[in-house]
Structure formats: C-alpha cells, structure tokens
Amino acid sequence: MNIKNFFKYYLCFALAIVMSACSIKKHIPEGEFLYRGGDVTVIDTNDVENKADLENELQSLLYPAPNTRILWMYLGLYYHYKAQKEDPNFIVRFMNKKIGEEPAYFSDVKIDVTKNLIENRLQNNGFFYSETASSIKKDSTKATAETNYTVRIGKPYRLNKYKIERDTTDRNYPIYTELENALSETFIKDSFRYNLRGFKAERERIDQYLKEKGYYNFxxxxxxxxxDTNLNNNRTYNLYLKLKNGVPQKSKVPYEVEQIQVFPNASQDTSAVSADSVLVNNIxxxxxxxxxxxxxxxPFVIIEPGKRYDPTKSKYTSRRLSSIGTYKFVNIDYQEIEPKEEDSLWKRKLKADIYLSPLTKRSLRAELQGVTKSNNFTGPNVGLTYTNRNIFKGGESFSATGSFGYEKQLGRKTNGSSSLQLGAKVSLTFPRLIFPGNLEPYFKYSVPKTKISTGFDYFNRTKLYNLNSYSASFGYMWNANRYVTHQLxxxxxxxxxxxxxxxxxxxxxxxxxxxxxxxxxQxxxxxxxxxTYNEVNKTNNKGEINFQMNFDIAGNSINLFGKEQPDGIKTFLGLKYAQYVKGDVDFSYHYELGKNGHGLIGRIFGGIGVPYGNSRALPFVKQYFAGGSYSVRAFQIRSLGPGSHQPDDNENGYFDQAGDIRLEANLEYRFPIISVLKGAVFLDAGNVWLKNENTALPGGKFSDNFINEIGIGPGVGLRVDVQGFVIRFDFAAPIKRPSLDWKFEYKNPVFNFAIGYPF
Known part of the structure; x- marks a missing residue:
C-alpha cells in the first residue's frame, strides 16, 4: 500500500469513527438523560468585584462533571459504551483505556445538595443570606438534560477592625510582639471582604513570618x-486573631542556632576516633x-551560630550546597538542645547537622550520533567525556572531551567527497567567583561559578580545504532565583x-x-x-514560560590596538579580526491540557547578526542555520535558505546554507500513548536570510517578501520518555518550500532522530 492510498483509507476510517461518535443516544438507558452540566448566574444588588471569577468558582461545584465533548462529539463516552459489548476489539479496548469516560446521568444530579454547596461557598466569600434557585432543561429528542442555577446575593460583609486577642496567662510571651509586627504587614485591610480563603492565606503568612523570626516549633x-458579624445592620465584621488553648510553651519562644556541624562526606563513618574536626567561622x-x-x-553555609533559626537561610544553604555539583543529597537536621538548669525557659537553642552525600567523583560518558544532511553527507559522530567533580577538593569540576566525526557524501550525482572532524576541549569550573574584591555576599540565592575553557577543532574536507580552530574563554554563571539564570x-x-x-x-x-x-x-x-527565564520547575502552574536571550559582540576591544593595512583592513598581532554584533531571543510556552500528560507547546525564535567596522560578513561559525531535528523538521539539517535561494541540482553542496537573520515558529501537541511511549503532532516554520545582497546567492537577502519565503512543514513524532531521558523520532514533510508554491510533499518525508525534546 503506498502512502497516498494509506491516507485515503485513514480518512475513511476517521470519518467512520466520527459519524459513530456523533450519535450515542442509542446507548443511553431508557428513561435516563445524559447530563450536560449547567450554568451558575449571579444576580447582585450591588456591584461585586470579580463577578466572573465568583461565577466560575460556583460553577466548579456542579456535580457530576459532564462528559467531555470534542467538536460536539462524545468520543470518550463512545468508546466506553463500545467497550461494554462482548469481545471488544483491541482498538476499542485501547481507546477506552486512554480516553474512555463513565457516563454522567441526570439521575446522579443532587440539586438540593448542590444548592447547599453554592450557598456555603457564598458564605465563605462573605455573602450571607443569599438565595439560590434552580431550573431543569430536558431534551427528549437527544436524551440530554441541563441544570441551571440563579443566585441572588446582596451586600457582602466587610472588615471593620482586625486585632490580636491575647490570652491573659500568656501576655508576657515574646510571640505577641512578633504577632503585632506581623499584622503591620497584613494584606487584610479596612473593608476587606469576608473571605475564608483569605483568612487561611493570612494564617500561612503569619506562620512563615514567625518561623523566620526563630519560632522553630510554631x-x-x-x-x-x-x-464577629453581629455588630449592626451595616454588614461589617470584626476579626480577632488568637492562639488556641494548649499551645506548648516552647512554641511561643524563639530558637537560636548554637552549634553547626558539617559532614562533607556523609558516606564516611565519622564516629571513628580518626575523624578530623576543623573549626571555620564557628562551624x-x-x-x-x-x-x-x-x-x-x-561560604556556602549561610546559617550562622548565635543567630535565630531561619528556614529561609536553611533553604538557601541547601540550594547553595547542591549547586556546587559535587553532592547528590543535602540534608540539614535540626535538633533541640535541652535547656540547662541555669537557662531560662524563654531561651531555646538548636544544633544543626548538615550531611552531604557526594556524587561519584569521576565519570566517563560516551555519545554516538548518526548524521544525515541534505547535501548527502552521512556518517557517525563519536564523543567521549571525562569528568572529575572535585578535582582540587574545593568543588572544582574538571571536564575533558574528545570528539571524532566522519561523513561521506553518497549519491549518484556526487564525487564521493568526505569530511573528517577531530576535536578536543578541556574546562575547569570553580564554584566561586574569581574576581577582584568580595562580591559573593551579593549572591544569597546561589554562589556564582567561574568557568575557564580551551579547545581545538580540526576539520578536513577532502579535495577542498582543512580548517583549524582554537578557542579559549573565561566567564561566570549564576542563578538570580529559581527561574532566572545569567551567563556572562x-x-x-x-x-x-x-x-x-x-x-x-x-x-x-x-x-x-x-x-x-x-x-x-580569522x-x-x-x-x-x-x-534565561525558565518556569519548568514552577509548581501548580498549567502554563510554563521558557525565555532565553543571547548577546554576542566581538572586535571592539582589540580594534583599539588594530593596525590598518594598505587594503584598509586592520590586523591585531598580524591577524585579521572580526567585528560584529549578534543577538537572538528564544521564547516557548508549555501549556498543560488536563492532567493526563497532554500538552500544547508554542515557540518563536528570532535572531540577527550584523558585521561592521573591520568585517563585511559574519564569520561562518557565527552565522545562523535552519532545518533539522531542533529546527524546522520537514527540512534536512542546515538545508533551508538563505531566503528563496535554491542551489543548482549539479552543485555538490559543499557548504551548509547559512544566513545573518533567522526566524522560526513551532507549534506542537504532545500526548501519552502507553507507558513510556508518547506521541506528538507538530507544525514548524522558518528560514534564514542574508542582511546584505550576495550575487552568488540570488534571493537570499531579507526583504518585505520574507513571509512568502518561509519553509513550512507538518509532522508526527514518537518519543520514548524514561524518567526525563527522551529518545525522539520525528517524521515531517514540507507543505511550503521558500522558493515554491504550496504543495504537500508527503511522498518524501524527512526522518529526524534526536535525544531530548526540541524545545
């Protein structure tokens, strides 16, 4: 069966499923109605802030939840009914397991219970004495029913006074002074609407405030x-904060950290007599x-002896120690020190033991890749990396990488060219800031790292040229908070x-x-x-933003010492040097569709590089490329562009297609299939362009017509996801080439194999 016939049969099969799913009335028991949910409408005699939010909150109380409809079809319910028949086939059983739903019938609706839930929720929001009415709408022809609720509310209760009520036997405890201070920062102000959820948030805020003031056992x-809502008839209330009866005495006094012990290698038996103790800054x-x-x-420990207990400092200490890269686990264990007889009960102390469990100090990692390019170059790439995570016993990480790649040009119209790539790189990362002066106190969230690296690459293209590349860098990286990372x-x-x-x-x-x-x-x-701003670790958030901005500028400093040659080009130490500025942004948004692993991901990328001064073109290694597993997947790696330029058929394709400008957009729907197997449907679009005209690459310059020069291609993907390690297979085909009209080239799909998600 060819691909064209496959699409025909697939379309017929899909239409049959759709038609079957449109009618489920025959499966509904006689005398029963399928529940389609309902609406809650709030009628207020006074203007209520966030009325739509209140209606949505009340809407969530309706039970049972109606069955899911997709384009007016009950697909989940359809497969549930089909699976109840004798001997259902594999497809029906599989679909029922993945998307099947139990039917929601009108007989399951408890209207009086729902009305009570609505009125109770309104009281929690300060709307007392509300009235709720209900109506039922049935459709006998479709065997469906709806319930609608109308809620009439009046003026809500608002705050008149908020104060602390002290227990007469506890008046001298210092906790009451801290409570007074905590109330000075409250969000519960005059006229605050009675709101049970707000009171719970205030309680959590005060608890955190007291913890940070040393109240370890609170x-x-x-x-x-x-x-107290029985003040008068103007619907106001007084709010009183008090401590419940029986709060332990030790919960009403602050704690001080007296001792700190750190165990740098928790896997060792430090109880032995030979264990060595070293005191540094009272730790x-x-x-x-x-x-x-x-x-x-x-310096990674910011908990201080003689200071009050502070959970925020504990959290920061744990994070800072973990960021070194030497340790797998960090455990901070607080123990109460029993008060001595001469000590006052008002003075409580803690001992902090910090246990650090190291990662394997040395590791060796091998990588193997298969590369296929649009110019018919195919071959393997091999990489080997050695890492020592604590080479100088100060958390320094040493890494050495060697790489080998060989590609052979295959095909009838090629001359059998090949390329050889050899590379070596070493880097040393210090978990501290190497900089004049002491700036580390300004980095409480994490300690900056300093990285030094150097590398060499050799590239040989047979019958053409070889290229030797040397590199060296010195820079810093640090986390400003859990979402923001800087690298300079x-x-x-x-x-x-x-x-x-x-x-x-x-x-x-x-x-x-x-x-x-x-x-x-050169x-x-x-x-x-x-x-980088990354919300991947953000909890309780259906949408996650990932934003990255890169900036690259070269040549300005050495231009001050450049020596101009007769041809007008400047050199430094006898070498021509490049001057350019380059910047790009990469934005993606991950939206969770339900809680079953379904997600919609959108991404846009834009970048431009501008040569100036001593350069008329961007260095080849700094140019942009499009196409491949992490770009527009309907096109081979680095094959798009520039612009609408189309290489001649008789060209051997010695070089990847490159440009000064790159624009891309991607949309991908991800869904679970079974176990570790996941699927995806996606659409990619993008291209690269030249900033300046190049007669050798006609159509390559960026112009007002760029929108018609974008390569577009849809595709499907299969992913094996084992605890975050992803092996990805993507199939895609162009529907629009930059130089051609719209045409779905499904007979020539592009296969992409990669590790990890593209974005």
Whole structure:
C-alpha cells in the first residue's frame, strides 16, 4: 500500500469513527438523560468585584462533571459504551483505556445538595443570606438534560477592625510582639471582604513570618480566627486573631542556632576516633580524610551560630550546597538542645547537622550520533567525556572531551567527497567567583561559578580545504532565583586558520565573495551574555514560560590596538579580526491540557547578526542555520535558505546554507500513548536570510517578501520518555518550500532522530 492510498483509507476510517461518535443516544438507558452540566448566574444588588471569577468558582461545584465533548462529539463516552459489548476489539479496548469516560446521568444530579454547596461557598466569600434557585432543561429528542442555577446575593460583609486577642496567662510571651509586627504587614485591610480563603492565606503568612523570626516549633494550626458579624445592620465584621488553648510553651519562644556541624562526606563513618574536626567561622567540619576543604565549603553555609533559626537561610544553604555539583543529597537536621538548669525557659537553642552525600567523583560518558544532511553527507559522530567533580577538593569540576566525526557524501550525482572532524576541549569550573574584591555576599540565592575553557577543532574536507580552530574563554554563571539564570563571558577568543585549499575551492571562493569573506575572518575576540527565564520547575502552574536571550559582540576591544593595512583592513598581532554584533531571543510556552500528560507547546525564535567596522560578513561559525531535528523538521539539517535561494541540482553542496537573520515558529501537541511511549503532532516554520545582497546567492537577502519565503512543514513524532531521558523520532514533510508554491510533499518525508525534546 503506498502512502497516498494509506491516507485515503485513514480518512475513511476517521470519518467512520466520527459519524459513530456523533450519535450515542442509542446507548443511553431508557428513561435516563445524559447530563450536560449547567450554568451558575449571579444576580447582585450591588456591584461585586470579580463577578466572573465568583461565577466560575460556583460553577466548579456542579456535580457530576459532564462528559467531555470534542467538536460536539462524545468520543470518550463512545468508546466506553463500545467497550461494554462482548469481545471488544483491541482498538476499542485501547481507546477506552486512554480516553474512555463513565457516563454522567441526570439521575446522579443532587440539586438540593448542590444548592447547599453554592450557598456555603457564598458564605465563605462573605455573602450571607443569599438565595439560590434552580431550573431543569430536558431534551427528549437527544436524551440530554441541563441544570441551571440563579443566585441572588446582596451586600457582602466587610472588615471593620482586625486585632490580636491575647490570652491573659500568656501576655508576657515574646510571640505577641512578633504577632503585632506581623499584622503591620497584613494584606487584610479596612473593608476587606469576608473571605475564608483569605483568612487561611493570612494564617500561612503569619506562620512563615514567625518561623523566620526563630519560632522553630510554631505551627500554623495554632492560629485561630474569630469573626464577629453581629455588630449592626451595616454588614461589617470584626476579626480577632488568637492562639488556641494548649499551645506548648516552647512554641511561643524563639530558637537560636548554637552549634553547626558539617559532614562533607556523609558516606564516611565519622564516629571513628580518626575523624578530623576543623573549626571555620564557628562551624565544625568533620571528616575522616580530607574530601572537601573546609575553608572552601564554609561560604556556602549561610546559617550562622548565635543567630535565630531561619528556614529561609536553611533553604538557601541547601540550594547553595547542591549547586556546587559535587553532592547528590543535602540534608540539614535540626535538633533541640535541652535547656540547662541555669537557662531560662524563654531561651531555646538548636544544633544543626548538615550531611552531604557526594556524587561519584569521576565519570566517563560516551555519545554516538548518526548524521544525515541534505547535501548527502552521512556518517557517525563519536564523543567521549571525562569528568572529575572535585578535582582540587574545593568543588572544582574538571571536564575533558574528545570528539571524532566522519561523513561521506553518497549519491549518484556526487564525487564521493568526505569530511573528517577531530576535536578536543578541556574546562575547569570553580564554584566561586574569581574576581577582584568580595562580591559573593551579593549572591544569597546561589554562589556564582567561574568557568575557564580551551579547545581545538580540526576539520578536513577532502579535495577542498582543512580548517583549524582554537578557542579559549573565561566567564561566570549564576542563578538570580529559581527561574532566572545569567551567563556572562567577558573574555572569549577564537582563532580560525584556513589551510591546504585546493584550486577547486579557490574557484568556489572567487565565485562567492560573501563566502570568502566569512572564511577570511580569522581572529574573533569579544564578549557574550545569556539571560534565561525558565518556569519548568514552577509548581501548580498549567502554563510554563521558557525565555532565553543571547548577546554576542566581538572586535571592539582589540580594534583599539588594530593596525590598518594598505587594503584598509586592520590586523591585531598580524591577524585579521572580526567585528560584529549578534543577538537572538528564544521564547516557548508549555501549556498543560488536563492532567493526563497532554500538552500544547508554542515557540518563536528570532535572531540577527550584523558585521561592521573591520568585517563585511559574519564569520561562518557565527552565522545562523535552519532545518533539522531542533529546527524546522520537514527540512534536512542546515538545508533551508538563505531566503528563496535554491542551489543548482549539479552543485555538490559543499557548504551548509547559512544566513545573518533567522526566524522560526513551532507549534506542537504532545500526548501519552502507553507507558513510556508518547506521541506528538507538530507544525514548524522558518528560514534564514542574508542582511546584505550576495550575487552568488540570488534571493537570499531579507526583504518585505520574507513571509512568502518561509519553509513550512507538518509532522508526527514518537518519543520514548524514561524518567526525563527522551529518545525522539520525528517524521515531517514540507507543505511550503521558500522558493515554491504550496504543495504537500508527503511522498518524501524527512526522518529526524534526536535525544531530548526540541524545545
């Protein structure tokens, strides 16, 4: 069966399912009605703020929840009914397991119970003495029923006075002073509408406030609110905060941290006599043999002896220790110190033990990739990385990576060219800021890291050229909070040397001055900055934002020392250098559809690089590319563009298609299939363009017509997701090529294999 016939049969099958799902009346028992839910309408005699929110809140009380409809069809209910028949087939059983729903019948609706729930919820929101009416709407022809509720509310109760009510036997406890201070920061102000949810939030706020003031043994359940609504007839209330009876004495006094012990290697038996104790800034570090230098570990601990207990400092300490990269687990254990006889009961103390469980110190990781490009170059890439997570016993991470890649050009119209890539890179990351002066006190959330790296790459394209690339960088990275990450590299250099060029390659460069200029930029020195905002770890949020901004500028500093040559080009130490500025933004939004693993993800990307001064073209390594597993998946890797330019059929495709401008948009729907297997349907669009005209690449310049030069392609995907490790298979085909009209090329799908999600 060819693909065209497959689509026909698939369409017929889908239509049959749709037609069957449209009519479920025959499955509804006689005398029963399918419940379709209802509406709650609030009628207020006074203007009520957020009336729509109140109606939605009341709407959520309706029970049972009606069956889900998709385009007026009860697909889940349809498969549930079909599965009840004798010997249902595999497809029916599978679909019922994934989307099947129990029917919601009108006989399950308890109108009086629902009315009581609505009135109770209104009272919790300050609307006392409300009236609720209901109506029923039945449709015998469709065997469906609805229930609608009308709620008439009046003026809500609003706050007159908010104060603390002290127990006469507890008046001298310091907790009451802290409670008074806490009330000065309350959000419950005059005229605050009676709101039970608001009172619960206030109780949690006060509990957190007291914890941060040292009240280690306090609990939110100790706080009681009493509202007096019997003041007069103007619907106001007084709110009284009090502590419930029987609160333990130790819960009403603050605690001070007296001792701190840190165990840098919790896997060791530190009870042995040989265990070594070192005191640094009144913090004791205990380890058998030196695993982590105490003076290097101490700055990560912001809990201080002699200070009051503070859970925020504990949380920050745990996060800072985890961010080193040496430890798998961090456990902070507080223990109460029994008061001595001479100590007052008003003075309580704690001992903090910090247990650090290390990761495996050394690791070796191998990576294998298969690459297929639109220019018919195919071959393997192999990478090997060695990591030492604590090389100098101060949390320093050393990494060494070696890579090998070989690609062979296959096909009838090629000359059998091949390419060889060899690479080596070493990096050393310090879990501290290497900078003149002491700036670390300004970084409470996490300690900045300093990274130094250097690398070498060798690339050989047979019969054409070889390219030697050297790089070195020095930079910083830090987390401003749980969502924001900064990465600043003030020193970054790249030296690219082109050699062993053949006559054929020289002719190619002569025919394409743009390409020649991009290869001629041999020395790059500049600064890069990256800002990332990521809500992936945000809890109780159906939508997650991921935003990244990158900025790259090169050549300005060394331009001050550049020496101008007769041809007008400046050199530094005898080398031509590049000047450019480049910036891009990458924004994606992940929206959760229900709680069954269904999600809708949208992404947009925009970037531009501008050469200036000593450069007329961006260096080739800094240009943008489009197409491939992490871009527009309906096109082979780095095959799109620039613009509407279409390479001649007789070209061997020695080079990836590149540009100065890149625009992309992606939309993807993800859904679970079974166990670790997940699926996706997506649509990708994008391209790259040149900023300036290049006669060797006609149609490549960005223009007002760019919208018609975007490559577009839909596709489907299959993913194996094992605890966050994702193996991805995507199939896509173009429906719009930049240089052609709309046409669905489903007979020539592009297969993408990758590790991890594309965005």
């Amino acid at each position: 609990n939110a359940s100790f706080i009681l609110f009493q509202a 004791t570090f205990i380890q058998n043999e030196l695993f982590f230098k105490p003076h290097r570990l101490q 590299t003030p020193f970054q250099i790249n030296f690219v040397k082109l050699g062993n060029t053949s006559d054929e390659f020289e002719q190619i460069l002569d025919d394409n001055p743009f390409l020649r200029r991009s290869f001629e930029q 020395f790059l020195a500049g600064l890069t900055y990256s800002f």
